[in-house]
Amino acid sequence: MLEQTASPESQPQYELVLEAGLAEKHYWADLWRYRELFQVLAWRDVSVRYKQTVIGVLWAFIRPMLTMIVFTIVFGKVAGLPSDGTAPYALLVFAGMLPWTFFSTALSDASSSLVANANLISKVYFPRLIVPASTVVVAFIDFLISFSLLVLMMVWYQWLPGWQILLLPVFVVLAFFASLGPALWITALNVKYRDFRYIIPFIVQFGLYVSPVGFSSSVIPEKWRLLYSLNPVVGVIDGFRWCILGESTIYWPGFAGSLTVTAFFLWFGIRQFRKMEKSFADLI
Numbered sequence: 001m002l003e004q005t006a007s008p009e010s011q012p013q014y015e016l017v018l019e020a021g022l023a024e025k026h027y028w029a030d031l032w033r034y035r036e037l038f039q040v041l042a043w044r045d046v047s048v049r050y051k052q053t054v055i056g057v058l059w060a061f062i063r064p065m066l067t068m069i070v071f072t073i074v075f076g077k078v079a080g081l082p083s084d085g086t087a088p089y090a091l092l093v094f095a096g097m098l099p100w101t102f103f104s105t106a107l108s109d110a111s112s113s114l115v116a117n118a119n120l121i122s123k124v125y126f127p128r129l130i131v132p133a134s135t136v137v138v139a140f141i142d143f144l145i146s147f148s149l150l151v152l153m154m155v156w157y158q159w160l161p162g163w164q165i166l167l168l169p170v171f172v173v174l175a176f177f178a179s180l181g182p183a184l185w186i187t188a189l190n191v192k193y194r195d196f197r198y199i200i201p202f203i204v205q206f207g208l209y210v211s212p213v214g215f216s217s218s219v220i221p222e223k224w225r226l227l228y229s230l231n232p233v234v235g236v237i238d239g240f241r242w243c244i245l246g247e248s249t250i251y252w253p254g255f256a257g258s259l260t261v262t263a264f265f266l267w268f269g270i271r272q273f274r275k276m277e278k279s280f281a282d283l284i
Helices: 027-033 035-049 056-078 089-111 130-156 163-192 196-210 222-228 232-245 252-283
Strands: 002-005 013-016
Touching: 027 035, 035 130, 056 089, 056 130, 089 130, 089 163, 089 196, 089 232, 130 163, 163 196, 163 232, 163 252, 222 252, 232 252
Parallel strands: none
Antiparallel strands: 002 013
């Protein structure tokens, strides 16, 4: 901390005061003070996202489009699972894929962010929370690109959303918190145990099939639905579909369960990250 003192020559002088626990006390204020570093890291990650790729941002269209086609054929045509109301099955799948892609991209990128920025972390002080949080911006840019594809699909199917579309930003924020909590926890663990770089792809692939991305949550038997909704992504996906399709209904007990689990993982993720943060420079 710098304190200004008077000098005989009336020139301002500054005295550096080192106080134990001061950085800990001002940690959350430092997050705001280092907001320019957050912007620089976020912009760097966005700019290198599709660097040296042939088709660039088109990958943000191609990946969800191909997954949507496969899920529509497998779950809608082959398995014969119902859609929500009169909504086309392709719209049902894509409305669920948007929040899932946002969640999985944020989780994957954040988990490896500290190791990828080892040189920066080992040399200067700043709140380490900035690094994994900045990677979520990349996932949000991908989300916006994919959302434009959803708009084109709604025009193609002549599907007009209801007033619920106004609440879509609320569920985007919820998707951000649902991904940030587990991401911070796994990011901290990945610094100490590099095994998690192999575990994360498995979690993402497994989660894609146990979450209601390719089908509606309404197909889950009633007696299992509350337990199934403890997956925090379930509440986010159901909320997205409710906003975009309008005809689907939200299972409110399950939605409350998803919110509770999301809040717990957010608290637990921040707690574990802050607990292990002091050792990051030594471990990396």
